[in-house]
Amino acid sequence: MYKGNIILISPPGGGKGTLSNQLKEKYGYTLIAAGDLLRAEKKSESEIGQKIKNLIGKGNLVPDELINQIIQREIYKSPEPYILDGFPRTLGQGEFLDTIADVNLVIYLEVSDETIQKRILNRGKTSGREDDQSVEIIKRRILQFKLDTFPLIEFYKKKKILAYLNGEESIKEVFSQVENILRIWS
Ligand code: ADP
Numbered sequence: 156m157y158k159g160n161i162i163l164i165s166p167p168g169g170g171k172g173t174l175s176n177q178l179k180e181k182y183g184y185t186l187i188a189a190g191d192l193l194r195a196e197k198k199s200e201s202e203i204g205q206k207i208k209n210l211i212g213k214g215n216l217v218p219d220e221l222i223n224q225i226i227q228r229e230i231y232k233s234p235e236p237y238i239l240d241g242f243p244r245t246l247g248q249g250e251f252l253d254t255i256a257d258v259n260l261v262i263y264l265e266v267s268d269e270t271i272q273k274r275i276l277n278r279g280k281t282s283g284r285e286d287d288q289s290v291e292i293i294k295r296r297i298l299q300f301k302l303d304t305f306p307l308i309e310f311y312k313k314k315k316i317l318a319y320l321n322g323e324e325s326i327k328e329v330f331s332q333v334e335n336i337l338r339i340w341s
Contacts, residue, residue, distance in 0.1 A: 156337055156338055156340075157259070157260055157336075157337045157338075157340035157341065158236060159235075159236055159257065159258065159259050159260060160235060160236045160237050160238070160239070160256060160257065160258045160259075160260075161178070161184070161236070161237075161238045161239070161258065161260050161261075161262060162238075162239045162242075162243070162252075162258050162260070162261040162262070162311075163175055163238060163239065163240050163241075163261075163262050163264070164244075164261060164262070164263045164264070164304065164307070164308060164311075165263065165264035165265070165266060165322055166266055166268075166271050166296075166297060166300045166304075167271060167275060167293070167296045167297065167300065168266070168271045168274040168275040168278065168293075169264045169265075169266045169271065169322050170264055170266070170322050170326070170329060171188075171240045171241065171264065172188065172240065173326055174262075174264070174326075174329060174330065174333065175188070175238045175240045177326075177330050178238060178333070179238070182337075184236055184237060184238045185233045185234050185235070185236070185237040185238070186237070186238055186240060187226065187229050187230065187233055187237050187238065187239050187240065187242070188240040188241055189222060189225075189226065189239075189240065189241035189242035189244070190240075190241045192225050192226070192229060193207055193211060193217060193222070193225070194211075196225065197211065203221070206221075207221075211285075211286055212285045212286060212292075213286075213292065213295070214286050214292040214293070214295035214296045214299065215295070215299065216244060216245070216299055216303060219245055219247040219248050219251070222242060222248065223248060223251045226239070226242050226248075226252075227255055230255060230256055239252075239258070243307060244300075244303055244304050244307065245303045245304070245306075245307060246303075246306045246307050246310055248307075249307045249310055249311070258316070259316050259340075260316060260318060260336070260337075260340055261311040261316050261317045261318065262318050262320060262333060262336065263308055263311075263317055263318070263319050263320065264320050264321075264322030264329065265319065265320070265321060265322055265323075266322040266323060267323065268297055270322075270323055271293070271297055272290065272293050272294075272297075275287050275293050275296075276288075276290070276293070318336045318340070320332055320333070320336075
């Protein structure tokens with residue numbers, strides 16, 4: 156059974172939050188969610204908070220240096236094993252992570268553009284998140300994912316630590332497939 160740290164990658168709205176919470180409940184992982192950390196930082200009235208608000212609200216990524224610093228701080232204070240949800244999202248972030256952490260399993264949930272759009276618009280009804288409300292911003296986030304995160308997925312494929320899953324399956328099915336991966340992963 157794999158007992159190390161895990162990276163979860165999916166397009167926005169791909170089900171990382173749901174899955175990481177199930178893994179936390181059942182196996183006691185610590186959760187490190189980049190989006191949540193950024194939204195917490197955004198609430199502060201600081202200059203950085205304002206910058207984050209502008210970027211996230213429009214569906215853009217924040218600069219690598221900023222998120223790298225926030226995640227590093229979090230990793231150093233989190234008990235292992237942990238799940239990284241939403242980090243890394245770029246090749247630069249992945250290379251940085253290699254210098255501060257040991258992760259041997261990357262789970263990639265693949266979800267179609269149509270499903271993403273439907274799920275996020277639905278989540279937007281209750282999340283109150285500005286970036287979940289407009290189709291235009293959702294499309295921008297999907298494009299960002301293709302431009303920035305596909306190269307990162309290739310990077311993990313080459314390292315042979317990538318496990319691929321169909322994120323269109325039911326929540327229950329995805330979780331059971333993840334458990335299978337944990338069982339066979341060494
Ligand atoms: P989702 O995965 O649905 O987009 P998140 O809550 O994970 O939602 O992220 C919300 C927003 O926070 C992203 O659209 C992006 O603007 C910013 N963000 C999150 N993680 C990162 C990251 N690793 N690098 C840069 N920006 C990020």
